[in-house]
Amino acid sequence: MFRGVVAIVVFTGFAGGAAAFDANNYDAETAPAEALEYGLDSYRSGDKESAIEALSFAADKGNAIAQWKLGQMYAEGDGIAEDDYKAFELFSEMADAHADDIPGQPSSRFVSDAFVALGGYYRDGIPDTRVKQDLTRARQIYSYAASYFGDPEAQAKLAWMYYNGEGGERDSVQAARWAKLAADKGDVNAQALLGHVLFEGEGVPRQPVLGLMYLTVARDQASDSAEWIRDLQERAVSVATENERRTAMALAEDWRASKVRQGR
Template sequence: MSRNTSRKRKNVFPWIVAFLTLVLIIISKTAFAVGENDLKQGMQHYASRQFDRARLCFEKAAKAGNTEAQTMMGVLYFKGNGVEKDDSQAARWFEKAAKAGHADAQTFIGVMNLEGQGIPKNGKKALEWFEKAAQAGETNAQNYLGTAYLKGTETAQDTGKAVYWFTRAAEAGDSNASKILGALYLNGQEGLPKDPLKARLWLQKAADQGDTDAAELLKQIP
């Protein structure tokens, strides 16, 4: 895998927060759950950057048990929007929603466990949360699991499982997973022979989504 690819995988949590926040805003428009109206109002305030008003709405819905609102409370505390930045409070809200089965929150709390952000570092628990979110189809969690199995981080190294999770994320449209798969098939890996055809397939998919690293890797295929 290229050095550029490795560098870009570092410090991606803020980007994931932004991406999943956008997903939550979209989902909220069709939400039917406890605290639905407060959640929708909170999302509208959040989108217009009225964070104080958003917090009041999210907090009301969150206390009523709305898991999307609980996740958004975590986002507010993580970013310091409408509240003083507080990673421990962010982790508390993410974990509350995660335990109730919210996949995005499971990814968030998994990353915070992985990095020891707001809570003690716990790689094993991070993987447990990623597994739950990945099974629910959350592509960021699938990427984290793929990376963990590829590198043998907090688990036994398993190229087959790494490819499985990267493939699931790539098939769901995740360009980063497509790029990683392409690089793996291009260079080969223990338990995974080189396959120029598959390398081209996945790298082209990522390049078509605007990934410049993937486009550069494509040039290495004869």
């Protein structure tokens, strides 16, 4: 759900002057950016207790990056007792305050992550809290992150919701549309879904070569545990013609080479 490890590295040195922040003496005049930097430095050094204290201070002051990182720690039980509802509250604060942030800004990736997390909480619900399963709301949230921020994870999850008819009518055309956007950004689950829809022609014109290409690319990148991707690809290979197989494999190789050239 999160892209946390890489994201923290991006913000190394974000605020500057981390040494000036004293976790034992901060007050209302302390800059949230100082607390954020101290918190991230503490986290990287393994001092998660100090990290939580400093990040909580910055989060309470409305610092979006601190809210995001603290929410992630609550969601994963990372250095603190796991608490999905607390994570939900932090991500909600971010979404409410930064929904209109300009995409492409350094902070927008964190805001987008918060929306994806909220979509997941509404999709599944949080037991013993007021956050109940609401698939319609989940689809709306994924749709916002997918369209406004262009988030590939949101695009992939939205594609699957359209494909499965979750939160609204089933729509294979919309599923293929959103899956393609995410697939071309490297999302493996979206590649598999798009490949399956195109190969089978589910609600869209059948394109077996392109479908098998995406399925092959997905299988090459999928983890060993993603047996469903392997099964879809093997089934497609078994029913494709020899010419379709050869052409799809060549296209898959070209696709991989192009991504290498692009540094992905």
